[in-house]
Amino acid sequence: MFVEIFRFLIEIGFTLYAAAFILRAWMQAARLHPFNPLTRGIAQVTNWLVLPLRRVIPGARGIDWASVVGAWLVALVYVLITVLLTGYSVVAALPAAIGAAALMVLKWTLNLIVWVTLIQAIMSWVNPHAPAMPMLQTLTAPLLDPLRRILPRLGGLDLSPLVLILVAQVLLMMLSHIAMRLLLA
Numbered sequence: 001m002f003v004e005i006f007r008f009l010i011e012i013g014f015t016l017y018a019a020a021f022i023l024r025a026w027m028q029a030a031r032l033h034p035f036n037p038l039t040r041g042i043a044q045v046t047n048w049l050v051l052p053l054r055r056v057i058p059g060a061r062g063i064d065w066a067s068v069v070g071a072w073l074v075a076l077v078y079v080l081i082t083v084l085l086t087g088y089s090v091v092a093a094l095p096a097a098i099g100a101a102a103l104m105v106l107k108w109t110l111n112l113i114v115w116v117t118l119i120q121a122i123m124s125w126v127n128p129h130a131p132a133m134p135m136l137q138t139l140t141a142p143l144l145d146p147l148r149r150i151l152p153r154l155g156g157l158d159l160s161p162l163v164l165i166l167v168a169q170v171l172l173m174m175l176s177h178i179a180m181r182l183l184l185a
Contacts, residue, residue, distance in 0.1 A: 007085060014078035018108050020045050021071035026112070028064040030139050038135060046070060071108070075101035096182075103179050110168045110175070116140060117168075121161040140164075 024042045032039055043050075046067065053066035079100045083093040090097075120136035127133075140161070147160035 003085065007082070010078070010081060010085075014074055014081075015108060015111075017045075018071045018074040018078070018105065019112050021050070021067045021074060022105070022109050022112055024050065025064045025067035025071070026139060028059070028067070029062050030142055031062075032135060032138050036135060049073065068105070071105045072101055075104040075108070079104060099182065100179070103175060103182075106175055107172065110172050113143065114165050114168045117143070117161050117164050124158075 020042050024046050027036075027039050027042065034040070034043075049070045050064070050066045053069055057066045057069055059065055076097060079097040080090050080093070083097060084090055116136065117140055120133070120140050123130055123133055123136060143164055144158075144160040147163050148158065151159050151163060
């Protein structure tokens with residue numbers, strides 16, 4: 001029982017921490033203002049790893065690759081701790097853990113897209129003038145705008161958040177299927 005509780009707490013902690021790295025990369029790609037309180041908070045939490053990685057891994061085409069690699073390293077540590085808790089050899093699991101960590105980052109990224117889009121959609125109904133709305137719109141606009149160009153407006157009803165969430169969920173299912181095939185191979 002205590003092992004399951006410990007695993008759950010480890011999963012929550014690592015997921016939230018990796019989300020900070022993914023969000024940092026996403027905020028930079030979306031060109032969120034660097035003096036935004038959330039941007040500054042995320043930077044403070046992740047600077048210890050991102051700044052040294054930036055010396056080795058430069059950003060390119062608006063993508064902060066140091067933050068992406070930081071998220072991957074967090075996922076790798078999470079996978080290795082999970083392997084350790086199951087009693088398997090960490091050294092033997094290392095090659096598979098490298099790929100599993102990449103899949104984990106993709107999973108966390110898709111989940112973050114779902115949550116940010118869902119929060120933005122709910123906030124647009126409840127309080128569209130909330131102080132967090134410009135930040136949420138800046139983050140989701142690059143994902144929602146292409147869908148808005150395709151989807152028809154239904155009397156002011158924007159279906160693009162729903163479509164984005166559905167696409168992200170389908171991609172999560174596909175990712176889960178790929179992960180299962182890799183495990184069985």
